[in-house]
Each structure stands twice: as structure tokens, then as C-alpha cells.
Amino acid sequence: MPSGLRIWNSSGVLIQDISDRLGRLFAEYTVPAIAYPNSYTISVPGYALDGNWFWAPYKEMPSGLSVVESAGSIRIQNTYAYSTGSFVLVVFRVG
Numbered sequence: 001m002p003s004g005l006r007i008w009n010s011s012g013v014l015i016q017d018i019s020d021r022l023g024r025l026f027a028e029y030t031v032p033a034i035a036y037p038n039s040y041t042i043s044v045p046g047y048a049l050d051g052n053w054f055w056a057p058y059k060e061m062p063s064g065l066s067v068v069e070s071a072g073s074i075r076i077q078n079t080y081a082y083s084t085g086s087f088v089l090v091v092f093r094v095g
Helices: none
Strands: 006-008 014-017 023-031 039-043 053-058 065-070 073-078 087-094
Touching (some): 014 053, 023 039
Antiparallel strands (some): 006 014, 039 073
């Protein structure tokens, strides 16, 4: 029986497919409302840009946000002229 993980967005588009590997939930982070032009950084211990880590919003991510990944952190930047609502970001590790 196959194992792995597939994630679709609210439009039904497949955004992550690791159905051939096992993905594990690493952590959930609540991102507060972010006022323009500020950003919010989440420290994620061990997070690497090696293809074994990925993130996804739980439910929907507010419009006007951009995400920048780096080793050990994820930064969410408000690029919209208004404040955003809060949301939950989930981080997965493969392997």
C-alpha cells in the first residue's frame, strides 16, 4: 500500500506531491495579522532548503503575502497595502 502525502489548495490544484515518500508533520505555527509593509519570521529548527522540508497554510493564507524560505526560518512579508488576518502555517519534513 502506498504511503506519502498530497496537498491540494482551495481551488483543487495539487500543490505538493510526495506520495512516494513519507512526510511527517513537524510543527504548526500561528502567524498573526501583519500590517503593511511589515513581515513576520518563524524560526524552524533544522529547516533546510534541501527538498526534505515544505510548508503549507492550514485552510487559506490571506492575500497579499509573500513567503521567503531560508535555512532555519520562514519569513512572511505583507506586500499588500492593508493588514492581513492571522492564519496557521504547517511545516512538514520528508523522510
